[in-house]
Amino acid sequence: MPELQIDGNIIHYEEHGEAGSPPLVLVHGLYGESAGLAPLAQRFARRFRVIAPDALGHGLSSHPAEFGIEDQGRVLAGLIAALGYPKAAILGISMGSYLAAQAAILEPARVSALVLVVPKAHGRTSSTAAYAARKGFDLTTATPEETTAFLAEVLWSPHTSQARREEILAAQLAAQRVVLTPEERATIDRSLRGFDLRPGLATIAAPTLVVSGRADGLNPPEAGQEVARGIPGARFEVYEHSGHQLASEETDRLVEDVEAFLQGRGPSARLPEAGAARERGHG
Numbered sequence: 001m002p003e004l005q006i007d008g009n010i011i012h013y014e015e016h017g018e019a020g021s022p023p024l025v026l027v028h029g030l031y032g033e034s035a036g037l038a039p040l041a042q043r044f045a046r047r048f049r050v051i052a053p054d055a056l057g058h059g060l061s062s063h064p065a066e067f068g069i070e071d072q073g074r075v076l077a078g079l080i081a082a083l084g085y086p087k088a089a090i091l092g093i094s095m096g097s098y099l100a101a102q103a104a105i106l107e108p109a110r111v112s113a114l115v116l117v118v119p120k121a122h123g124r125t126s127s128t129a130a131y132a133a134r135k136g137f138d139l140t141t142a143t144p145e146e147t148t149a150f151l152a153e154v155l156w157s158p159h160t161s162q163a164r165r166e167e168i169l170a171a172q173l174a175a176q177r178v179v180l181t182p183e184e185r186a187t188i189d190r191s192l193r194g195f196d197l198r199p200g201l202a203t204i205a206a207p208t209l210v211v212s213g214r215a216d217g218l219n220p221p222e223a224g225q226e227v228a229r230g231i232p233g234a235r236f237e238v239y240e241h242s243g244h245q246l247a248s249e250e251t252d253r254l255v256e257d258v259e260a261f262l263q264g265r266g267p268s269a270r271l272p273e274a275g276a277a278r279e280r281g282h283g
């Protein structure tokens with residue numbers, strides 16, 4: 001499994017699709033990892049070279065004792081560079097959208113386009129921690145099964161059938177390679193405390209598509225709209241049948257919308273010299 005050293009940390013990533021296709025970095029959500037996005041990555045792989053990293057503190061990447069979303073943003077930009085691309089599109093889901101936007105703010109030259117799915121611009125904590133605190137649920141000690149079952153209420157829209165919920169849950173749990181310890185979960189929670197993208201949003205030059213789910217109980221459409229309003233020229237879509245987790249037919253729509261949105265943005269050719277470095281990185 002490929003990995004690279006970025007800013008002194010090991011970053012594990014998966015790749016899907018043809019090596020010569022335009023690059024698309026796919027970033028997972030809170031407590032997630034790249035493997036959980038494999039079904040989506042494979043769909044984007046028809047048109048893109050999909051690079052799906054495990055973010056810092058997640059999956060098989062390094063688990064530093066402390067980090068923040070600025071570190072995560074730099075890692076995403078560093079990964080694009082280390083793979084030999086001058087720039088790449090980034091699609092982030094939920095927490096992944098915070099990290100993607102942060103990368104575009106800190107390293108604008110590395111980001112050709114942004115797709116922010118169920119984002120928010122700021123928070124005293126993660127939306128999940130805020131929700132859990134309201135309900136008196138301890139996220140740090142709960143098992144992945146307990147957490148997902150607990151979050152089902154806000155993750156899925158009323159349109160998502162019970163069968164579909166169980167299917168998604170089973171796939172997510174099956175894709176989990178690393179079960180986070182309570183300390184690791186607490187570190188991830190701390191990494192999102194007090195984050196505020198608002199001052200940087202106006203500096204984002206990359207063409208941006210923002211997608212919210214109408215029934216999202218974690219990051220509602222108003223949160224997505226705030227993000228879209230802050231980014232010059234951003235396009236904002238609300239998917240009517242989705243919650244925080246996109247409905248299956250609206251996952252199809254996301255793939256189509258993103259393909260259409262990114263089409264014509266210009267593939268980012270790989271730099272020859274950095275491409276050589278990449279081969280070494282694989283070794």
Ligand SMILES: O=C(O)CCC(=O)CC(=O)O
Binds near residue numbers: 096125128
């Ligand atoms: O709690 C947050 O702020 C982000 C939640 C998240 O990333 C959940 C997910 O979609 O994996």
